Amino acid sequence: MAAKGVERLLNVIMTIGSRRRIDRAKLFAVIPDYAEATSDQAAERMFERDKASILALGLPLVTERDVLDENTVYYRIDAAPAGAVLDLTTEEYTVLLAASRAWDDAAAGGAARRVRAKLLSLGHDADPDLLRRAPRGAVESLPVLTPLLEAVVAGRSVRFVYRGTHGAPALRWVEPWVVGVHDGHWYLHGWDRDRSAPRLFRASRIESFPQDGPAATAPRPAQTDLAQVLEGMLDSSDRAPAVLEAAPYKALSLRDRAGAELAAERLTLPTLPRPAARRLLLADVRWIELLEPVAWRREIAEVLGAIIALHRGEADTAALAAATLRPEPRIRSTAQSGDHLSRLISVASFVMSRGEADLAELAEALGVTEKQLVTDLQVLFVCGDMGAGWEDLIEAEWEHGTVRVRNAEPLRRALSLSAVEITALLAGLATLEPAAGETEQVVASARAKLLAGAAGRAETPAALPTRTEIAEAVRADERIARTADRAEGVLAAVQSALRAAGDPERSRLMIRYSSNDRPGTSVRRIRPLRIETDGARSYLLADCELAGGERRFRLDRIVEILDEDAPQQRAGTGGGPDLSGRVAGEVWVRLAPPGRWVAESFAAAELRDGEGEAAFARLDSPVLAPLVDAVLESAGAVEVLTPRELRDTIVTVAQISRARHTP
The missing domain is CATH 2.30.30 (SH3 type barrels.)
Structure with missing residues (x-):
């Protein structure tokens, strides 16, 4: 919505909120946009859209009919109902503020942008020491998340273009059940209408802004665990507990799964399906030797042998040269009127609760530039109670770096969070937990209040679909490691x-x-x-x-x-090639469908599509050790094409690991 629409909404809120109530006829007469509409029907449609926007902000707009004349309609903004606005301690507010900063609000969409402003409207002061010690989390920020979360809450279907691992982009029609985080990435799980079956989608592979569809019709499961859905993709009837030897202090994720001591040399993993175990073992194969089952040991040796053969000598780059550049998806992420309006109300509420505020500090708290904040104050300056005349406008000052706002009492209120915004905060909270330490209880209590607020929202389904996934947001083995x-x-x-x-x-x-x-x-x-x-x-x-x-x-x-008196020492250098640092320059890799995840994990700078299912990715100066491990983990689905030196390094690493698994 344009700036004019934001001004109109602010005028409507000020005009209704400045009196006990106002009838519809007078409201339509004093708001210029309604009065100047081309027809009564146009004014009605404009007002209905504005009412929806005001309610979406969390303002309790109430409609009443005159008891003596049903044709007379009144509007008022009610006092916030109990439980609608979070009642937080200073510590809880601080960790929620840290959680809100986990989002890249320039790319994450409306929900992420509104959260920070709405927190500010609560009027709390953050604990600067706790905020400094709180980890600076990061949630994968994608413009498609807000419409997907809104579709889950509203119970409707969405259409979007999706690029799966096995083909070109295709239009998908999905009824979202769960939008959640797993291993730092967002996934959508829901009913695929075209395939008449449940399907899992990685949100980063959605290449168009999701468009609203009709209401969902497929029954939604009461609970869905994303980790179980993902693990089910690697399920197999061939299951066994893997026994292995590991270098002391290495293969830490496998040690956590096995519950083994840091220096223990023999580990026994819990019973796992063969495909899942193979991927875990290959990811740490530089540090381990698989002993049992013997058939799995032979398979590890065969996979490493295939990787060696794939990378020996010069790569054939003819297919890379013939591949076509994949254009980057153009997905809109423009601000919505609700984003701007919630920020304006929060600025007014925050400043009036304190009398004045520092311009630079306020801009930093909102995550905007000082120039943008001044633009917001200029909008406030031309808005007010239209029923009292143009002389009764909001007073806003920002001279000498000090902000003051007066004559805006209807805006002096905390904005309640929608179910979608609560979900965004829960995701941000989850990024703090792996490093919560002493703040773990504060994080837990803040989450409990968010979930209680979500359960009380009228538009929230009885079983909040993102509760389990967002509150946890890490794999079971990572939770074990953390605790x-x-x-x-x-x-x-x-x-x-x-x-x-x-x-x-x-x-x-x-x-x-x-x-x-x-x-x-x-x-x-x-x-x-x-x-x-x-x-x-x-x-x-x-x-x-x-x-x-x-x-x-x-x-x-x-x-x-x-102990402080322990002598300092550097790590060893023997036992294989040096994998420290980054690869100098660019790396080109060929990706078969099971290895497409490598392009996303290493933030590929360029993607090309070849014939069939082949894809190629350019990685700029990737970190060497994780890239080598990723190539091994992919079990031959990823081939490094250039540089030659990196191909040789992979051959050497794979040969050393294969020798441990070959009689």
Whole structure:
């Protein structure tokens, strides 16, 4: 909606909210856009759209008919009903504010943009120390998420263009059941009308903005676990507990599944289907030797042999040269009127509750530029109670970097969150949990209040479809890893050091770190600076004495907190090629359908489509060790074409691993 529409909505809210109630005829007479409409029907349609927008904001607009004359209709904005607005402590508000920052609001869509403004309207002050220590999470931000979440809540179908792993883009017609996060990525699970069966869609592969369809008709399951749906795709009747040997302090995810000690050399995984176990084992094959089952061991050796054959010598790049460039999907992500209006109301509410506010601080809290904030204040300046005349407008000032807002009492209210916006916050909260540490109870209580608020929303289905997926948002094995003693001990020590940032002694830690690019472990003295989260992974940014500068450590690879007098040491370098650092320049890979995930995981800079199901991706300076592991994990579905040196490295790594699995 254009700026004129936003001004009209603000005038309607101010005019209705400035009095006990106002009748429809007078409202239509004093609001210029209604009065100047080309017909009564046009004014009616405009007002009906405006009413829907006002209700979507969370403002309780009430319609009443005169008891003596049914033709007279009155409107008023009611006091917020109990439970409609979250009642949060300072700590809960702070972690929700941190959760809202997990979204890239420029790309995530309306729900993500509105959440931050609505939180501000609550009028709380954040705990600056807790906000500094809260991890900076990251949720995969896609413009298609808001309409998908809205379709789940509204119980309607959607149409979109989807590019699956096995073909060209195709139009799909789906009744969404669940929109949730798994391993840092968004998925849609629902009923595919064209195929008359449940289907799973990765949201990042949706290449058009979802269009609303008719109401859903297929029965929705009471509960859906995304992790189970995804694991079902790798199910098999061939199941067994895998027994393996692993290098001490390596293959950490397998250790967590097996419940093994960090230095244990023999692990037994729980019973798993053969395809799922193969993928897990290949992802860590540089550090392990599979002992049993023998048939699985032979399969690992065969897969590694196929990878060696695929990468030996020069690559055939003729198919790459003939492939056509895949255009990037153009999906609109423009701001909606509700985004802008919720921000305007929140600005007015926040400033009036304090008397004045600093322009720069307010802009930062909203996630907008100071220029955009001034533009918002200029809109406030020309709006007001139209029933009292043009002289009764909102007063807004922003001179000398100080913001003041007066004569806008109807806007001095907290905005309630919709079910979709609550879902967005739950997803953001989930990104904080892997590094929650001492704030875990605060995160849990904030989530409980969000879920209680969602359950009370009239438009929310009886079984909130995103409750389980968003509240958890990590795989079962990652939850186990997070709650393990070592993880809790590491987090507690890191949080304690962050809290003591001003004390040179108490803010230092001695850690044992298991890097993924070299054998053994390193012992380092560090001073933690902050925790960051990227998808399902959490990282610690710290000053490292051994490296002589800032370094980024993955939290789940900090395996021990040591005594301060432990000697520092670097990790070993033997046992294979050096996989540290990044690949210099660009890497081209060929992707068979089962390996398409590599292009998304490494944020491919360019994609090309070849004949049949072949696809090609250009990766710019990818991190070497994770790329090598991804090629091995893909079991031959990914071939590195260039550079030649990387192909040789993969051959060497695969040969070393294959030798351990060959008699």
